[in-house]
Amino acid sequence: xxxxxxxxxxxxxxxxxxxxxxxxxxxxxxxxxxxxxxxxxxxxxxxxxxxxxxxxxxxxxxxxxxxxxxxxxxxxxxxxxxxxxxxxxxxxxxxxxxxxxxxxxxxxxxxxxxxx
Numbered sequence: 001x002x003x004x005x006x007x008x009x010x011x012x013x014x015x016x017x018x019x020x021x022x023x024x025x026x027x028x029x030x031x032x033x034x035x036x037x038x039x040x041x042x043x044x045x046x047x048x049x050x051x052x053x054x055x056x057x058x059x060x061x062x063x064x065x066x067x068x069x070x071x072x073x074x075x076x077x078x079x080x081x082x083x084x085x086x087x088x089x090x091x092x093x094x095x096x097x098x099x100x101x102x103x104x105x106x107x108x109x110x111x112x113x114x115x116x
Contacts, residue, residue, distance in 0.1 A: 074104060
């Protein structure tokens with residue numbers, strides 16, 4: 001294992017000892033100066049709230065960068081329209097169609113038509 005992993009594990013063990021061991025045990029070991037137990041709950045809570053707010057802000061920024069009426073949300077310079085299938089004479093095999101995007105109308109039919 002890497003040195004970083006060992007450091008993270010050591011700090012995790014120290015955090016858990018500081019969090020769960022009673023104060024009198026720490027005093028018996030000669031440890032008198034340590035942070036308030038408030039931070040055992042505050043630091044993880046603040047970290048989680050910061051992560052959730054950062055993700056929400058990032059998603060909101062992405063929604064604001066494109067308008068809902070813009071066709072850029074569905075099409076770009078790399079979009080390909082499906083080509084017309086080539087029909088061969090009877091008994092002939094059909095070639096594999098070239099790669100193309102699935103149109104929004106076909107997607108809506110497949111997703112919301114419930115097999116009708």
